[in-house]
Amino acid sequence: MSSDRTGQGSIHDRPGPRGRGAERSMVPPAEFTSYYGHNVVKPSPWEHDIPAYLFAGGVAAGSSLLAAGASLTGRPALRRTGRLGALVAFSFSMVALVHDLGRPMRFLHMLRTVKLTSPMSVGTWILSVYGPFAALAALAEVAGLVPAGATQGRLRWAFRLLDRFGGPAGVVAGVTAPSVAAYTAVLLSDTATPSWHSAYRELPFVFCGSAAAASGGLGMIGAPVTQAGPARRFALGGALVELVMERRMERSMGLTAEPLHDGHAGRLMKAAQSLTVLGGVGTLLAGRSRSVAVVSGVALMAGSACTRFGIFEAGQRSAKDPKYTVVPQRERIAREGPTRYPDHPVGGP
Amino acid sequence: MFGKRNSLYGPVDPAPETGYVDAPARKGFFTDTSICIGCKACEVACKEWNDVPGEGFDQLGLSYDNTGSLNANSWRHVAFIEQPRKAAEEKAPPVELGMPALRPDGVGATDVGGAGGSDGAEAMDFRWLMSSDVCKHCTHAACLDVCPTGSLFRTEFGTVVVQDDICNGCGYCVPACPFGVIERRKGPQGSKNVGIAQKCTLCYDRLTVGETPSCAKACPTESIQFGDVEELRERAQRRVEDLHGRGVMDARLYGNDPDDGVGGTGAFFLLLDEPEVYGFPPDPVVTTADLPRMFNRATTAGVALLAGAVAAFVGSRR
Ligand code: SF4
Ligand code: SF4
Numbered sequence: 166m167s168s169d170r171t172g173q174g175s176i177h178d179r180p181g182p183r184g185r186g187a188e189r190s191m192v193p194p195a196e197f198t199s200y201y202g203h204n205v206v207k208p209s210p211w212e213h214d215i216p217a218y219l220f221a222g223g224v225a226a227g228s229s230l231l232a233a234g235a236s237l238t239g240r241p242a243l244r245r246t247g248r249l250g251a252l253v254a255f256s257f258s259m260v261a262l263v264h265d266l267g268r269p270m271r272f273l274h275m276l277r278t279v280k281l282t283s284p285m286s287v288g289t290w291i292l293s294v295y296g297p298f299a300a301l302a303a304l305a306e307v308a309g310l311v312p313a314g315a316t317q318g319r320l321r322w323a324f325r326l327l328d329r330f331g332g333p334a335g336v337v338a339g340v341t342a343p344s345v346a347a348y349t350a351v352l353l354s355d356t357a358t359p360s361w362h363s364a365y366r367e368l369p370f371v372f373c374g375s376a377a378a379a380s381g382g383l384g385m386i387g388a389p390v391t392q393a394g395p396a397r398r399f400a401l402g403g404a405l406v407e408l409v410m411e412r413r414m415e416r417s418m419g420l421t422a423e424p425l426h427d428g429h430a431g432r433l434m435k436a437a438q439s440l441t442v443l444g445g446v447g448t449l450l451a452g453r454s455r456s457v458a459v460v461s462g463v464a465l466m467a468g469s470a471c472t473r474f475g476i477f478e479a480g481q482r483s484a485k486d487p488k489y490t491v492v493p494q495r496e497r498i499a500r501e502g503p504t505r506y507p508d509h510p511v512g513g514p
Numbered sequence: 515m516f517g518k519r520n521s522l523y524g525p526v527d528p529a530p531e532t533g534y535v536d537a538p539a540r541k542g543f544f545t546d547t548s549i550c551i552g553c554k555a556c557e558v559a560c561k562e563w564n565d566v567p568g569e570g571f572d573q574l575g576l577s578y579d580n581t582g583s584l585n586a587n588s589w590r591h592v593a594f595i596e597q598p599r600k601a602a603e604e605k606a607p608p609v610e611l612g613m614p615a616l617r618p619d620g621v622g623a624t625d626v627g628g629a630g631g632s633d634g635a636e637a638m639d640f641r642w643l644m645s646s647d648v649c650k651h652c653t654h655a656a657c658l659d660v661c662p663t664g665s666l667f668r669t670e671f672g673t674v675v676v677q678d679d680i681c682n683g684c685g686y687c688v689p690a691c692p693f694g695v696i697e698r699r700k701g702p703q704g705s706k707n708v709g710i711a712q713k714c715t716l717c718y719d720r721l722t723v724g725e726t727p728s729c730a731k732a733c734p735t736e737s738i739q740f741g742d743v744e745e746l747r748e749r750a751q752r753r754v755e756d757l758h759g760r761g762v763m764d765a766r767l768y769g770n771d772p773d774d775g776v777g778g779t780g781a782f783f784l785l786l787d788e789p790e791v792y793g794f795p796p797d798p799v800v801t802t803a804d805l806p807r808m809f810n811r812a813t814t815a816g817v818a819l820l821a822g823a824v825a826a827f828v829g830s831r832r
Contacts, residue, residue, distance in 0.1 A: 197790065198788060198790045198791050199790055199793065200593060200595070200790070200791065200792060200793030201576050201579075203582070203583060203793055204694060205693070205694050205790070205793060205794070205795050206689065206691065206692060206693070206694040206795070207585075207688050207689060207691065207694040207695075207696075207697055208688075208689060209685055209686075209688055209689040210685040210688055210697075210698045211685060226819075227819075227823075230819070230820070230823040231823065231826075233823075234823055234824070234826065234827040235827075237827075238827055265684075265685070266682050266683050266684055266685075266709075267681075267682065267683015267684070267685065267698050267699075267708075267709030267710055267711075268681070268682045268683040268709045268710065269682075271663075271681075271682035271683070272682060274663040274665070274680055274681075274682045275662050275663060275682065275684075277663060277664060277680075278662075278663065278664040280661070280662060280664065282522070282659040282660065282802055282805065283659065283660045283661060283662045283686070284660065284805075284808075285660065285662035285684060285686050286662035286663075289662060339823070340820070342819075343815075343816035343817065343819040343820045344816050346816065346819055347812040347813070347815045347816035347819065348812060350808075350811075350812055350815070351805075351808045351809060351812045354801075354804075354808050355660060355690070355801050355802060355804075355805055355808060356656075356660075356686075356689035356690050356801055357656065357689060357690060357691060357692040357694075357798075357801055358689045361689075362801055362804070365804060365807070365808045365811065366807075366811055367811075368811075369808075369811050369812040369814070369815035369816070370811075370815045370818070372815070373815040373816065373818065373819040376819065377819060377822055377823075381826075395823075395826040395827045396826075398825070398826040399822060399823060399826040402822045402825070402826065403822070406818075406822075480689075484689060487790070487793075490795055491790045491795065491796060494795055494796045494797040494798070495790075495796055495797075497797060498796060498797050503774065503797050504774060504775040504797050504799050505771070505773045505774065506523065506524040506525055506772075506773040506774075506777075507524060509523065509803060
């Protein structure tokens with residue numbers, strides 16, 4: 166431990182200009198004090214399970230939407246990709262969620278109450294409604310792959326049932342899917358983590374755009390170009406929304422946008438941007454070539470994953486540095502005075 | 515709980531607000547840091563009474579602070595700050611802070627201006643700030659709001675407590691707390707409640723039998739005062755006015771205002787410098803105060819996603 170740390174309790178730091186973040190930041194550097202440079206808030210104990218879950222949840226949600234549309238408009242290959250993709254992504258995300266618990270065996274304690282003030286509780290219930298329908302639709306898809314002659318005897322009624330209800334189940338999954346994609350933004354924002362909370366206005370749009378881009382990408386990979394038209398359009402729209410809203414988000418976040426540009430998170434966000442642009446442009450050419458479609462699809466999915474990991478990492482970093490908690494609060498005090506009821510500060514950590 | 519009105523912001527009395535009928539008066543701490551001597555009796559008493567595991571002795575090199583922060587295994591944390599004396603204070607005479615005098619000659623009186631003893635000849639060029647931190651038992655507690663299992667709950671005393679047998683260690687309360695108090699226990703291996711969120715209970719077990727929480731009981735200078743929050747708020751107000759009257763203009767209250775961003779805290783403080791010097795956030799606001807707006811934005815985004823999917827099919831020729 167350095168001697169100035171032992172000699173003086175509070176550390177006066179001047180957040181210096183750092184990388185591109187400082188150039189872009191709207192907030193002038195300010196002096197601030199902290200207790201030995203310690204963090205004020207605690208970073209979440211979450212590991213990479215959580216950004217992986219955010220990504221997979223987005224893929225599942227978008228895929229269910231595409232599958233429902235494909236089933237209603239007679240695009241069997243796109244429907245199959247969507248339904249199976251949704252089930253795989255959903256199953257993966259559930260494993261990630263449970264794995265991240267301190268006591269995985271107590272996962273079901275999530276279902277002992279419904280709490281509207283807890284985005285995690287609301288999200289668990291959303292997943293409990295969405296999941297079974299998405300699974301039913303995927304099962305129907307698998308059943309459809311079994312040749313008709315093979316379904317004999319006692320199993321026959323089950324196959325018929327699946328055939329009957331696969332369509333409606335897929336539609337229910339599609340209708341509930343947007344909440345699966347959107348709630349995860351609230352999950353992150355409803356914390357004292359500076360770079361997550363201050364992003365709450367735009368984050369749902371970034372995440373929904375990211376979900377559309379990734380699932381559209383998956384549709385382009387899995388379905389022939391003749392059926393993948395809607396997937397391409399969905400992906401392109403998603404990519405545009407993700408890129409535009411991410412820009413806007415950074416502008417409205419002030420100082421707390423800085424971690425999105427620095428270090429590991431910064432590299433992830435940069436990669437996300439390049440991949441999403443690449444994949445987005447690719448959607449325009451993918452109607453003519455399956456290989457272009459596959460490459461663009463992969464780029465879009467990778468871009469979406471990088472966005473989730475980048476935003477996750479940036480939040481974790483913002484929580485570990487007292488600057489991002491103290492300086493925005495100090496600036497708010499300088500602007501509006503200390504927070505007092507009934508006045509309510511809009512946003513900010 | 516479902517359907518129950520749950521105010522997210524503003525001054526309320528938390529226990530009746532939660533639905534307790536005939537709840538006892540709200541209980542809390544007033545920690546007067548101006549008379550803290552940094553003995554850490556509170557830290558030790560808390561660990562002993564609550565069976566909080568130790569993590570071995572660790573020299574942090576932060577003045578006398580070898581605890582570091584509030585966390586799963588430290589429910590009281592005494593902060594030590596050695597601060598260079600400001601020029602204006604250089605010549606100020608020592609101020610009697612009302613510490614219990616241990617000897618008739620006045621040894622034991624603390625000097626907020628810096629000398630730290632009765633021997634003015636050896637005046638130091640810095641001052642000590644010592645403060646025993648603890649869970650704030652917020653009126654609007656973000657940890658409790660976001661807990662998906664209902665493990666965190668509001669007691670009849672208006673305090674916030676984890677139920678160890680309910681918590682599944684989702685960890686959501688950890689980033690939600692604006693004060694960085696609650697944490698998921700990581701170890702040491704073999705200790706109880708590993709993987710579960712842990713923090714101060716305001717000695718819920720002692721309160722139910724009318725006892726004082728162990729830290730307040732152990733504090734030799736009454737820096738930690740336990741009682742009814744209403745009464746403590748008045749006492750704190752008198753104390754800060756008294757100190758101002760004696761020329762200690764740095765004295766200020768932190769967390770006592772029921773109109774602040776967390777609706778006031780059940781455990782509040784008298785500080786001698788800005789909150790962030792002690793590691794507190796200067797203007798905390800409970801994150802759930804913004805929750806309705808967050809859900810609105812998410813709903814709009816979700817509807818847009820659905821519309822986008824419809825448009826992708828409707829406008830498509832193939
Ligand atoms: S200080 Fe943190 S842990 Fe304590 S009640 Fe408030 S939000 Fe919960
Ligand atoms: S870790 Fe435990 S106490 Fe904290 S929010 Fe999750 S279930 Fe609740």
